[in-house]
Amino acid sequence: MNKLIINFTPTGMIPNKDMTPYVPISPKEIADEVIRAAELGASIVHLHARDENGEPSTDKNIYAEIIKRIRERNKEIIIGVSTSGRIDNTFENRSAVLDLEGDVKPDMASLTLSSLNFNKQASVNSPIDIKNLARKMFEKGIKPELEAFDIGMINYSKYLIKKNLIIPPYYFNLLLGNIACAQADLINAGLMLRELPQNSIWAFAGIGDNQLKMNTLGIIWGGGVRVGLEDNIYFDNPKRSKLATNIQMVERIVSFARTYGREIATPREVRAWLSLRTPEEV
Secondary structure: OOOEOEEEOOOOOOOOOOOOOOOOOOHHHHHHHHHHHHHHOOOEEEEOEEOOOOOEEOOHHHHHHHHHHHHOOOOOOEEEEOOOOOOOOOHHHHOHHHHOOHHHOOOEEEEEOOOEEOOOOEEOOOHHHHHHHHHHHHHHOOEEEEEEOOHHHHHHHHHHHHOOOOOOOEEEEEEEOOOOOOOOOHHHHHHHHHHOOOOEEEEEEEOHHHHHHHHHHHHHOOOEEEEOOOOOOEOOOOOOOOEOOHHHHHHHHHHHHHHOOOOEOOHHHHHHHOOOOOHHHO
16 A cells, blocks of 8 residues: 655644644744654645734745744655635735745645635635646746645646646645535545546545544545644544644554554655655755
8 A cells, every 4th residue: 555645734724822722823833843743754744824913924934934944954844835815815925935945945835726615714716816826836846735625626627737737746635524615425535536637646634523534534545644733623523622732633643544554655755756856955
C-alpha cells in the first residue's frame, strides 16, 4: 500500500482563542506547531495567517514571518498558503502571498474550484478569479492545492486542465461534510474519487464531526489525509466534550495509519511525487 501523506491544517480562519485555547494564532505559535507536526510525520502544512488581533489576514508579510520561522528549523516540510475568498475575495489581496520569493516562497497554494456556502459565510470564487489565481501560480512555479467540496468542482479542474492552467501531477484535497456540499459518506467519497483526473494525488478532509471519519477512510482507501484544528476543534466527535490539540490529532492519525499498515510519507518523498523543488533548492 502506498505511503500516507499527512496535510496539516493548524489554524484556518474560524477557530479563535475563545473557542479553543489550543489554536495557534501568532507566527511563533503556528511555526512551533508545524515543527512538532513535522516531527510526527506531517509532510505538508496548509497555512492561514492571522493579524495582531487574531483575525484572518491576507497580509503577505505575516505569511513571510510564519514561513521564515518554519524554514529556519525545517526546510523539508512542504509549505502551502491560503488564497481563500472567504474573508477577502479581491484578487489583488488574496493573491498577494503568491508574490513571496526567496526563502519565504511557498511551495503550494490553495485553489478552491468554485464558490460555496459555509454555515455563516460564503467563499466567493468567481471563474475569472480561479483562472487568474491558477495562472499566477503557474507563472510563479507554485503548485495548486486543489480544493474540491463536490463533484462539480472536480469537473471544473478538468476545464482548467484543458486551458493549460494547471499541470500534472495534481494534488486534491477532497473536503466532505460541509452543509452545502458533498456529504461525508461512502457514496459521495467514491463518486469524487471516480471523477478525479488522471495523475491525481488526493487527501480526504472532513468538516467538523466528519474529520476523523474521513481521515480514517483516507487511510483505509490508500489516499492521504488533511487534519488539524482548521476543520474541527474537538477530539471526541460527536460528543464535543473534549477540545483537541493539533498534536493529538496528528498523533492519532499516525497511530491509525500504523494499525492499517500504512507507512508515513516523508516531505522529501512527497516533493518528488508532486514535482516540487527539493529541500536543497528551498
